[in-house]
Amino acid sequence: MAAAARPALKRALPSLRSSTFLPRQQQPQCHHHVPTSRRSLSTTPSHRNDTQPTTPSDEETHFGFSTVTTSQKRALVASVFTSVADSYDKMNDLMSFGWHRIWKDHFVSTLNPGFSPLSSTSPTSPQHILDIAGGTGDIAFRLLHHAHTVNSNPNVKVTISDINRAMLSVGKSRSAALPASQQAALSFVEANAEDLRKTRPLTPILSQTEQTFFDPATATSGLEDDSVDLYTVAFGIRNFSDIPAALAEAYRVLKPGGVFACLEFSKADKHPLFNSVYKEWSFRAIPLIGQLVAGDRDSYQYLVESIERFPRQEEFRDLIKGAGFRVSGDGGWEDLTGGVAAIHRGMKPRE
Numbered sequence: 594m595a596a597a598a599r600p601a602l603k604r605a606l607p608s609l610r611s612s613t614f615l616p617r618q619q620q621p622q623c624h625h626h627v628p629t630s631r632r633s634l635s636t637t638p639s640h641r642n643d644t645q646p647t648t649p650s651d652e653e654t655h656f657g658f659s660t661v662t663t664s665q666k667r668a669l670v671a672s673v674f675t676s677v678a679d680s681y682d683k684m685n686d687l688m689s690f691g692w693h694r695i696w697k698d699h700f701v702s703t704l705n706p707g708f709s710p711l712s713s714t715s716p717t718s719p720q721h722i723l724d725i726a727g728g729t730g731d732i733a734f735r736l737l738h739h740a741h742t743v744n745s746n747p748n749v750k751v752t753i754s755d756i757n758r759a760m761l762s763v764g765k766s767r768s769a770a771l772p773a774s775q776q777a778a779l780s781f782v783e784a785n786a787e788d789l790r791k792t793r794p795l796t797p798i799l800s801q802t803e804q805t806f807f808d809p810a811t812a813t814s815g816l817e818d819d820s821v822d823l824y825t826v827a828f829g830i831r832n833f834s835d836i837p838a839a840l841a842e843a844y845r846v847l848k849p850g851g852v853f854a855c856l857e858f859s860k861a862d863k864h865p866l867f868n869s870v871y872k873e874w875s876f877r878a879i880p881l882i883g884q885l886v887a888g889d890r891d892s893y894q895y896l897v898e899s900i901e902r903f904p905r906q907e908e909f910r911d912l913i914k915g916a917g918f919r920v921s922g923d924g925g926w927e928d929l930t931g932g933v934a935a936i937h938r939g940m941k942p943r944e
């Protein structure tokens with residue numbers, strides 16, 4: 594799909610750079626960031642119709658360093674992930690030197706899925722986990738493994754949801770390697786994180802010209818209020834067009850006492866020397882690696898710009914609080930690798 598989405602992104606980007614969007618010289622002076630969680634490349638079908646806006650929303654937002662409307666951003670983000678889907682896992686390892694695996698393992702083990710301190714008499718109490726922007730399944734598979742194997746709780750079910758069918762389809766294929774009991778506890782759902790009232794089960798991609806991102810007009814179901822015990826989102830939220838809307842949806846679908854948990858790139862600027870090396874690597878090496886390995890420089894340029902654009906730890910913590918969550922701990926987040934990534938958590942109050 595890469596071949597298809599790449600030209601679409603290339604067609605769209607020049608117009609972004611040159612029209613109402615920020616001139617290059619006015620763009621933030623950020624060069625570089627560390628990547629880690631995406632892999633881009635792509636190789637699937639070819640001409641997918643991923644640049645068609647799907648909603649009439651015209652609020653301004655950012656696509657990397659460009660200013661776009663929310664509907665444009667959705668279409669552009671769709672193009673990026675359609676383009677990178679097939680090489681996402683490989684590129685992630687390459688760009689992060691494997692660090693994304695360590696962060697993801699840590700993220701999941703600190704959440705300890707399958708264990709319920711409130712039901713210590715019934716350690717196998719059912720849990721519904723929703724992994725949003727789940728992509729190719731890295732987090733969902735770890736959650737299931739931890740719950741079923743580490744905590745011996747077979748009553749944990751994970752819904753892996755993403756706006757992009759191409760990414761989910763790769764995840765679905767990968768899930769075939771999981772034990773049968775874990776496959777049975779996993780479901781794949783197409784949805785925009787900003788409106789979880791409209792979802793549908795993953796549908797196969799039948800043709801190379803097909804749109805690969807979720808069209809809410811085709812929804813057949815939706816996630817109910819107070820229905821989820823744990824909501825996870827890893828390396829996804831910075832791609833959303835409307836982060837407060839997604840946080841409001843997280844709050845809506847979580848049960849009282851349920852936990853919102855986010856793993857995302859963040860700011861490492863408390864350590865200036867390290868930070869400058871990290872940014873050099875991000876802005877110089879990542880797009881180049883994307884070009885050489887995945888044949889897709891633009892998508893990787895977006896990925897590093899989107900990291901730079903994402904709010905710093907305190908600001909994001911405040912957005913989470915603003916959605917109604919209670920946060921705890923030192924400031925409400927945990928820095929990983931000096932702040933290159935951070936874990937934020939919030940609890941939906943019981944009352």
Ligand SMILES: C[S@@+](CC[C@H](N)C(=O)[O-])C[C@H]1O[C@@H](n2cnc3c(N)ncnc32)[C@H](O)[C@@H]1O
Nearest residue numbers: 674726727728731756757760785786827829832
């Ligand atoms: C970098 S990948 C992360 C995948 C996975 N969570 C991981 O850590 O490997 C980001 C994912 O966010 C998804 N995404 C972007 N915007 C979205 C939205 N509005 N709603 C749901 N998913 C979205 C993309 O399709 C992509 O699969």
